[in-house]
Amino acid sequence: MTVFIQIAQFVLIISILVILHELGHFIPAKLFKTKVEKFFLFFDVKFALFKKKIGETVYGIGWLPLGGYVKIAGMIDESMDKEQMSQPPQPWEFRSKPAWQRLIIMIGGVVVNFLLAWAIYTVLLVKYGDTYIPADSLKYGIYVDSIGEKLGLKSGDKILAVDGKETKNFDEAVLDIILGDEVTVKRDGKTITVPITDEGKESVFRVQGRNFMNYRRKPVIKIVSEKSAAEEAGLIPGDEIAMVNGRTIDYWDEFTKIIKASPDKPLRITVKRNNDLKQINLQVPTAGIIGVAPDVKDLSITDEYGFFEAIPAGFNKTINVLTKQVKQFKVIFNTKTGAYKQVKGPIGIVEMMPPTWDWGFFWSFMAMFSVWLAFLNILPIPALDGGHVMFLLYEMITGRKPSEKVLETGQIIGFVILAGLMLLVFGNDIWNIIKRIL
Template sequence: MVLFTKIVMFIIIISILVILHELGHFLPAKWFKTKVEKFYLFFDVKFSLLKKKIGETEYGIGWLPLGGYVKIAGMIDESMDTEQMKQEPQPWEFRSKPAWQRLIIMIGGVTVNFFLAWIIYSALLFNNGDTYIPSQSLKYGIVVDSIGEKLGLRTGDKIIAVDGKEAKRFNDALLDIILGDEITVDRDGQTVTFPITDEGKKEVFQTQGRNFMTYRSKARIGMVGDTSVAKDAGLLVGDEIVGVAGEDIAYWDELRPRIMNAAGTNVDLEILRDGKREAVNLNVPEEGAIGIVLDYQDLRKTDNFSFLGAIPAGFNKTIKVLTDQVRQFKVIFNSKTGAYKQVKGPIGIVEMMPPTWDWYFFWSFMAMFSVWLAFLNILPIPALDGGHVMFLLYEMISGRPPSEKVLERGQIIGFVILMSLMAVIFGNDIWNVIKRFL
């Protein structure tokens, strides 16, 4: 049932994005009286699952869920229908339209993707606000594991800046560090700047960045499980654990290893409750889970927005997501980081879906993926929208269109590039699945 939920969520998100992207091409094409021969969700290689012709356009659903397309008459595209191009141009064909109209048709898809993300982010900010952890609220700095240490970080560091830009949000600093070149921290009262090594980034990507850095906090209890040993021992929300087995502790990261080391035994805790120290005896289970959760609410801040305020905030969010995705390419194409091995295809994306239906994740992921599709499609690679835009801009600047032979060869080159990238992505997905059984 969990896998079914993940697959359904993924297919619905992709279907909405593909249909809206292709509508971005379809609507201006119809507006400029250009014939659209096909409008397909997913690819109909050899056959389609459903199809129906309405007017001059065949609408259908293919069986290969890797995108979709509209086939516009008189255009050299991935269908490589060169026979039509040998005929005399007709007034309803793409090639007969002015260059500015063709440009609008070609950028329609990425435009829709961008505006969709903007609308979703604005709606989410209006309804939910923007919750984050301000860096200035981390009075005790950060906690890092062995991978964080390979990046040069140390537990207790306070992040000041990444690549010279002030780190105002802890949430953003995580990604900025992976994509950045140098970090500036406050370490024991001293300002220290050091480079972020490719070797350290490689370790982060190999573990997919899990928990290499988190925030440091006092061992103050935010929740006690109803059927936990912590409740049986009398621990309460708001208690601060300041000692374990006769040893003083100050932070949550000092508590966890001591509890794990005491697994299967009784351990004496010293807590601070209402300003007074009290002793508590705790029976630690074999698995080391005692049923308490960190009190982190005082670290988080939520900015709320009015309807009008959410619109520019949603735009800024969209631009930031787009900027971060552009920055990722520098890391992905750096072979020393090994980041290209973590690029995910459909299998990997399905695994990212939550095990139960989550509407906030649904819309957040759709907005992020919509920006990603806009960015990928506008890349100047033949066979992508950006490739067509590149040739159109050349025509508008030079005053003469590229020859059909150039366009055909460009499509072939672009197709080879895309298929090679797809092979790498699917290869990563399959290899990651195989590794689990080795």
Template sequence: MGLFIQIVMFVAIISILVILHELGHFLPAKYFKTKVEKFYLFFDVKFSLFKKKIGDTVYGIGWLPLGGYVKIAGMIDESMDTEQMKEEPKPWEFRSKPAWQRLIIMLGGVTVNFLLAWIIYTFLLFNNGDTYIPSKNLKYGIQVDSIGETLGLRTGDRILAVDGKESKRFNEAVLDIILGDEVTVNRDGQELTIPLTDEGKRIVFQSQGRNFMLYRSKPVIAVVADSSIAKEAGIEVGDEILGVNGERVAYWDEVVDKIRSSANQNLEILLDRQGTQQTIGLTVPEEARIGIGVNYEDLSVTDSFSFLQAIPAGFTRTIKVLTDQVRQFKVIFNSNTGAYKQVKGPIGIVELMPTTWNWGFFWSFLAMFSVWLAFVNLLPIPALDGGHVMFLLYEIVSGRPPSQKVLERGQIVGFILLMGLMAVIFGNDIWNIIKRFI
């Protein structure tokens, strides 16, 4: 049932995005009296699941859920239907329209994607507010594991800035560090600027999303597992650990380090229980875990917005998401980071979906993916909207359109490039599945 919900959520998100994106091309094309021959959700390679002709346009659903398209008369696109291009231009064809009209038609899809994200973020901020952890609330600094240490961070550091820009939100600092070139921290009262190396990022990406950086917390016990060593020894929820084997500890990470380094050894744990100190002895088992945990202190705050305030805030959020995605490309195309190995295709994205329906996730992911679709489609690659825009801008600036041969060859090159990219992405998805069984 969980997998079914994941698939349904993925298909619903993709369907909404594709329909609205193609509608962004369809509406201005119709407004400028340009004939649209086909409007398809998904690709109809060889056959369609459904199709119906209404007026001049065939509306349909293909069987291959990798996108969709509108086929506009008199335009060289991924269909490579060049027969009609050998005839004299008709008034209703794309090629007969002024360049500025064609430019609006080609920019319609990404414009709708951007507006969709802006609208969704506006309503999410209006309904739910903006919840985040201010960096200034991290009284004890950060806690990092061995992966965080490869980036040059240390437990207890206070994040001050990334790439010279003040870090005001802990939530955003994590992504900024992955995408940044250097991080400035306060370490034991000294301000240090640490270069973020490709090798460190490579190890982070290999962990596939593991939390390498948390905020530091006091060792106040919130969880004691049943049938655990800690339970048998008498440790209770609410106890605060003050020391281990005669050494004082102030933070949870210090307790964890003591336990992990003491497999098959005895520990004397000094506790504070409701103002009274007591010592409890136990033997750490082979797996170096005793069955206790903490709930990290809730340091988050929520900013509320009126509807009028949410509109510019939604725009700012959309721009921030877009900026982060542009920065991700810098990391992905740096082979030294290995980030390209973690790019997810349809299979990987389905696995990101929750196994129970979650409207908050649905709308947030839809908005994020809509921005991503707008950005990718604007890349100046023939066969994408950005490729068509590139050729149209050339025509507007030079005063003459590229030749039909140039457009055809551009489409072929773009198609080969996209197919190669899709092969890499699907290969990553399949390889990640295989690795689980090796």
């Protein structure tokens, strides 16, 4: 049932995005009296699950859920319909329209994706506000594991800026650091700038960025699991760890580091309980886990937005997401970081979906993915919208149309590039599944 819910969320998100993206092409094409022969959700390779002709357009659903398309008459596209292109141009065909109309038709899908993300972020800000952990609220600084240390960070650092930009949101700062070139921190009372190396990023991506950095907490126990080593030893919620084997403990990460390093070993733990010191003897299990969780005081705050305030804030959030995705692209194509190994295809994205239906996640993910689709589609790669735009801009600047042979060759090259990228993402998905099985 869990997998079904994950797949259903992903398919619904993709379906909405594809339909709206293709409407971005379809509507201006119809406004400019251009014939649209097909409008399909998903690809109908060899056959379609459903199709119906209404007017001059066949609407349908394909069986291959990797996108969708509109087939516009007189346009060299993925259909490679050379027979139609060999006929004399007709006034209702794409190739007969002025360049500026063809340009609007081609960028329509990307514009819709961007506007959709903006609208979703605006509504989410009105409904939920913007909840985040202010970076300046972390009075104890950050905690990093060995992976974070490879990035050049140290436990106790206070993050001030990434690439010269002041950090406001702790969670965003984590992503900014992975994608950035340098981070400015306050360490031992001094402000220093730490370069973020490709080798450090490779270590982060190797573990898929899991928990290499967090904010420091005081060593106060909030939860003690039943039948755990901690409960059997006598630890209770509210205990503050003061010392372990005579060593003073100031932060929770110092305590857990000792626990993980002491499997099958006895520890002498001193705790503060009701303003008194109490000594507890504890045997650490083989797994290095004693069954306690820290007192995590909620450091987050929520900025509330009215509708008119949310509009520019939603726009800024959309631009911020787009900026991060451009940076991700840069990191992915830097082979030294190994980020390309973590690129996810449909299988990997389905696994990211929550196991229960979550409308908040649903709309947030749709907005993010809509920006991602806009960015990918506007890349100047033939066979994508950006490839068509590239040729149209050439025509508008030079006053000369590229030959049909050039456009056809471009489509073939674009398909080869896209096929290679699809092999990469599907290969990563399958390889990650195999690694989990092994």
